[in-house]
Amino acid sequence: MNAVEAFDAVDLIRTKRDRGELSTDQIDWLVDAYTRGYVADEQMSAMTMAIFLNGMTRREIRDMTMAMIASGERMDFSGLGKPTTDKHSTGGVGDKITLPLMPLVACFGVAVPQLSGRGLGHTGGTLDKLESIPGWRAELSNDEMFAQLRDVGGVICAAGTGLAPADKKLYALRDITGTVEAIPLIASSIMSKKIAEGTGALVLDVKFGSGAFLQDIDRSRELARTMVELGQDAGVATSALLTNMNVPLGLTIGNANEVRESVEVLAGGGPADIRELTIALAREMLELAGVADADVEAALDDGRAMDTWRASIRAQGGDPDAALPVAREQHVVTADRDGVLVRQEALPFGIAAWRLGAGRARKEDPVQHAAGIDLHVKPGDVVRSGQPLFTLHADEPARFARALDAVAGAWEIGDAGSAVQDGGPLIAERIGR
Numbered sequence: 045m046n047a048v049e050a051f052d053a054v055d056l057i058r059t060k061r062d063r064g065e066l067s068t069d070q071i072d073w074l075v076d077a078y079t080r081g082y083v084a085d086e087q088m089s090a091m092t093m094a095i096f097l098n099g100m101t102r103r104e105i106r107d108m109t110m111a112m113i114a115s116g117e118r119m120d121f122s123g124l125g126k127p128t129t130d131k132h133s134t135g136g137v138g139d140k141i142t143l144p145l146m147p148l149v150a151c152f153g154v155a156v157p158q159l160s161g162r163g164l165g166h167t168g169g170t171l172d173k174l175e176s177i178p179g180w181r182a183e184l185s186n187d188e189m190f191a192q193l194r195d196v197g198g199v200i201c202a203a204g205t206g207l208a209p210a211d212k213k214l215y216a217l218r219d220i221t222g223t224v225e226a227i228p229l230i231a232s233s234i235m236s237k238k239i240a241e242g243t244g245a246l247v248l249d250v251k252f253g254s255g256a257f258l259q260d261i262d263r264s265r266e267l268a269r270t271m272v273e274l275g276q277d278a279g280v281a282t283s284a285l286l287t288n289m290n291v292p293l294g295l296t297i298g299n300a301n302e303v304r305e306s307v308e309v310l311a312g313g314g315p316a317d318i319r320e321l322t323i324a325l326a327r328e329m330l331e332l333a334g335v336a337d338a339d340v341e342a343a344l345d346d347g348r349a350m351d352t353w354r355a356s357i358r359a360q361g362g363d364p365d366a367a368l369p370v371a372r373e374q375h376v377v378t379a380d381r382d383g384v385l386v387r388q389e390a391l392p393f394g395i396a397a398w399r400l401g402a403g404r405a406r407k408e409d410p411v412q413h414a415a416g417i418d419l420h421v422k423p424g425d426v427v428r429s430g431q432p433l434f435t436l437h438a439d440e441p442a443r444f445a446r447a448l449d450a451v452a453g454a455w456e457i458g459d460a461g462s463a464v465q466d467g468g469p470l471i472a473e474r475i476g477r
């Protein structure tokens with residue numbers, strides 16, 4: 045005989061539909077019953093749409109997060125004997141910050157367990173970028189991860205299937221039911237995975253602007269506040285930076301080219317925006333982990349962060365000195381007049397890189413590691429007629445036309461002295477303690 049279920053999914057859906065509040069026991073049951081297949085996808089779809097439309101209280105969001113954590117394993121790094129700190133970004137175009145950030149923070153003796161994902165759609169995945177390094181391996185066992193944190197100090201690897209399995213199932217459902225952009229669902233999804241990962245401190249890079257997941261800064265702020273509260277309630281020292289995603293980050297969008305740019309930052313160079321954001325997030329992560337006044341700029345400039353990067357790549361089977369893949373075909377777009385680049389919209393460039401093969405449309409698709417875009421100028425730069433503005437890289441030349449369609453109208457050259465796209469400051473606000 046089947047066990048008697050504690051609640052009826054239809055009652056819970058009606059409660060949320062009519063703007064009521066679900067109890068802790070109801071949320072625990074809902075998440076558990078959905079994960080084991082008792083609550084059907086169509087019932088959970090109705091529930092996620094009711095949440096999308098009517099929201100959740102802070103208590104309900106916390107209960108949802110805790111129920112998703114309880115659906116799987118919770119990692120514990122207390123045996124390492126050093127503080128742990130991590131960063132999560134809501135994703136952006138050209139956002140490769142995790143790559144230089146992990147070794148930069150780890151070289152100060154704080155462990156960085158960075159469990160990452162693969163990309164879907166126009167925002168790239170950290171693992172896809174690192175997999176362009178010959179031999180590098182994303183899948184590690186918990187023991188291998190622990191050993192790397194102890195010996196090297198930091199690790200970027202694939203999140204195992206054991207972390208918050210309820211979120212995996214729910215996220216896939218939200219993706220096909222138009223309910224991804226609900227703040228209670230985004231916050232509980234992200235934070236359940238990060239809290240289950242077992243980090244002691246967490247810095248959230250919450251993007252706003254045309255290339256961000258939530259474009260409006262007020263909604264990004266609300267998401268950031270919700271996640272900071274969830275982290276703090278769960279005993280994780282959490283803060284957030286609200287950062288601008290109107291313009292692509294850095295000068296590369298893709299996979300191998302983003303690794304190349306990250307290595308430039310680790311060598312003390314690289315584009316100013318990537319360096320600025322890496323330094324700001326590193327300071328924040330170290331402070332939350334109890335390391336005050338760390339000279340993070342010096343660690344980029346004197347090679348300490350690079351040493352940790354090289355050790356971490358080797359520990360995962362990669363060769364830090366190996367040549368990165370190069371695409372078979374290039375297409376250069378040049379300026380058709382003298383002037384100033386006044387606009388360069390992040391989202392269309394992200395979509396173009398995806399169409400070139402740098403991203404995937406379905407989660408089982410492979411990515412082409414050498415595909416992507418190198419930007420040669422940024423808004424505000426003076427350009428001369430005939431000067432290269434950006435280069436498209438692809439293995440198949442047939443991909444160029446659709447990528448060029450994506451960026452048509454997304455960049456503009458104005459007369460000298462014209463107003464330049466107002467990206468605003470890169471780091472707009474800090475939300476935290």
Ligand code: URA
Nearest residue numbers: 215229230231233234
């Ligand atoms: N990333 C996640 O992990 N979950 C969401 O809901 C949205 C973005």
